[in-house]
Amino acid sequence: xxxSLSIRNFRLYWFGMLVSLVGSWIQAVAQSWLVFDLxxxxxxxxxxxxxxxxxxxxxxxxxxxxxxxxxxxxILLITQNxxxxxxxxxxxxxxxxxxxxxxxxxxxLLNGIVMxxxxxxxxxxxxxxxxKQHLLNAIALNSAAFNSARLIGPALAGILVAAVGMSxxxxxxxxSFVAVIIxxxxxxxxxxxxxxxxxxxxxxxxGIRFIVDNRVILILISIVGMASLFGISYAILMPVFADKVxxxxxxxxxxxxxxxxxxxxxxxxxxxxxxxxLKQRGGLIVFSSIVFSLGLILFSQSKVFLFSCIYLMVxxxxxxxxxTLVNNSLQILVPDEFRGRVMSAFMFTFAGVMPFGNLIxxxxxxxxxxxxxxxxxxxxxxxxxxxxxxxxxxxxxx
Numbered sequence: 001x002x003x004s005l006s007i008r009n010f011r012l013y014w015f016g017m018l019v020s021l022v023g024s025w026i027q028a029v030a031q032s033w034l035v036f037d038l039x040x041x042x043x044x045x046x047x048x049x050x051x052x053x054x055x056x057x058x059x060x061x062x063x064x065x066x067x068x069x070x071x072x073x074x075i076l077l078i079t080q081n082x083x084x085x086x087x088x089x090x091x092x093x094x095x096x097x098x099x100x101x102x103x104x105x106x107x108x109l110l111n112g113i114v115m116x117x118x119x120x121x122x123x124x125x126x127x128x129x130x131x132k133q134h135l136l137n138a139i140a141l142n143s144a145a146f147n148s149a150r151l152i153g154p155a156l157a158g159i160l161v162a163a164v165g166m167s168x169x170x171x172x173x174x175x176s177f178v179a180v181i182i183x184x185x186x187x188x189x190x191x192x193x194x195x196x197x198x199x200x201x202x203x204x205x206x207g208i209r210f211i212v213d214n215r216v217i218l219i220l221i222s223i224v225g226m227a228s229l230f231g232i233s234y235a236i237l238m239p240v241f242a243d244k245v246x247x248x249x250x251x252x253x254x255x256x257x258x259x260x261x262x263x264x265x266x267x268x269x270x271x272x273x274x275x276x277x278l279k280q281r282g283g284l285i286v287f288s289s290i291v292f293s294l295g296l297i298l299f300s301q302s303k304v305f306l307f308s309c310i311y312l313m314v315x316x317x318x319x320x321x322x323x324t325l326v327n328n329s330l331q332i333l334v335p336d337e338f339r340g341r342v343m344s345a346f347m348f349t350f351a352g353v354m355p356f357g358n359l360i361x362x363x364x365x366x367x368x369x370x371x372x373x374x375x376x377x378x379x380x381x382x383x384x385x386x387x388x389x390x391x392x393x394x395x396x397x398x
Contacts, residue, residue: 001273004138009187010129016183017122018145020080023176025153027087029257030161030169031104033250034094036239038101042370046362049236050355051105055112056119057352063117064124064344065203068337072125077184079118084177086111091170112355119351120344127331127339129187136328137272143324144268147316150261158254207341216282217333217342219392220326223289225349226384227319230377233357234296234315235260240370246305259309263316271324282395285325289385292318296378300371323350329398 005011035048066075090107093099130138160169211217235257242253292315299311327346334342357377364373388395 001137001269002141004130004134004141007130007134010126010134010138012183012186013125013129013180014141014145016180017142018149019179020083020176021146021149022153022156023087023173024083025149025257025261026157026160026169027090027173029154029157029254030166031090031108032236032239033157033161033253034099034166035101035104036243042237042240042365043362044101045236045239046233046358046360046365048101048105048108049233049358049362052108052112053115053351053355053358055109056116056347057355059113059116060120060344060348060352061204061208061341062200062344064120064207064341064347065200066117067121067124067340067344068203069340072121072128072340073184073187075117075121076125077181079114079121080177080180080184082114083111083118084174084181086114087170087174087177091167091174094165094167094170115351116347119347120340123327123343123347124331124340127336132332135331139328139331140268140272140324143320144265144272147261147264147268147320150316151258151265152261154254154257154261156254158251161250204341207338207345210338211342211345214333215392216394216398217330219388219395220285220330221345221349223285223385223388224323224326224346225353226381227289227292227322228350228353229357230360230380230384231292231296231357232319232354233361234299234374234377236358237361237365237370237373240365241308245303245370246308248305252305256309256312260312260316263313263318264320265316266313267317267320268324271321280396281325281329282398285322285329286385286389286395288318288321288325290382290389292322293378293382293385296374296381300373300375300378333398 005014031048032045035045039045086107090099090104093103126138126142127135156172157169160172164171211221238256239253242248242250242256246252246256248255295311295315295318299308299315302308302311330342330346331339361373361377364376
């Protein structure tokens, strides 16, 4: 289950990222509650999510070219330091009672710009740290780290808001980046990108053509895009479900988010343990995507807190199973010289399309309520994934 952690570089990277991700989830939950507390607006919740992810849509494909041209460790050192500065800036604004929704939107936008360059680099550096033999295990353990943080972070956020106030959550996040910065400085990564004297836009165009010309890669990326546009945006409405639907407050919000994280963590650990023995991964990708859609529909109709937590566990398990297997399949199918650009396309459809999903979800929730918004998203995803299963049989062969 933990074989790739025997490799020193990946072990340093993994533990550093785990600490940082816990801090990031603390901030994500605290920020969503802060926005809702200041505005009581579902639309503004969606708008903040939109602004936080919009730069990934705009810049991530360009960031993939940088990841194929520049030492990835150097890119990550810059991005992690930038995240730290932004977290401390928001903490200070809250501490001195100067924070406004407009300031939160600006910092969310700046975080999104940094994320556009950070995410494709983080995805594509893994194979340089572990090699292809341990790739699925490493990707699954990265997912386990993300979802362990997703499990721990929201619960800690609820405790920290009560114990040290809202600003304390953002200070904790800022400090957490120190761990990953130290880890990156200790990593010995001698993998240098191939010298490339080509035109930047030409390299970008080559990457896009490579994806479009490869049918299986295009289908895999389309699955990610659909889940991001209509599925994953359910998370931005969690404060509304916690407050208005389930009447559970900020502590209930932490438990709801942690429930989804628990299901996701179980998925990641199972893939880390048994992933190398999986056959017909394409079939499992579509099956788990369908389960994800059904989970959204059931969650949208739940009025019982316990059932809502169970449905969120199912949603967490199925979404991570699908996304981890898509990630692994892409990296196996792609030549080294295109990895940064293909993984930037993965992040473009995963996080770049998400702002539009957040905006759609916020708008639907504002007009007809959060349950309708999530239920509609679930039915849209279900229709798409059933169509993929029927009309793209080549996916079953990977």
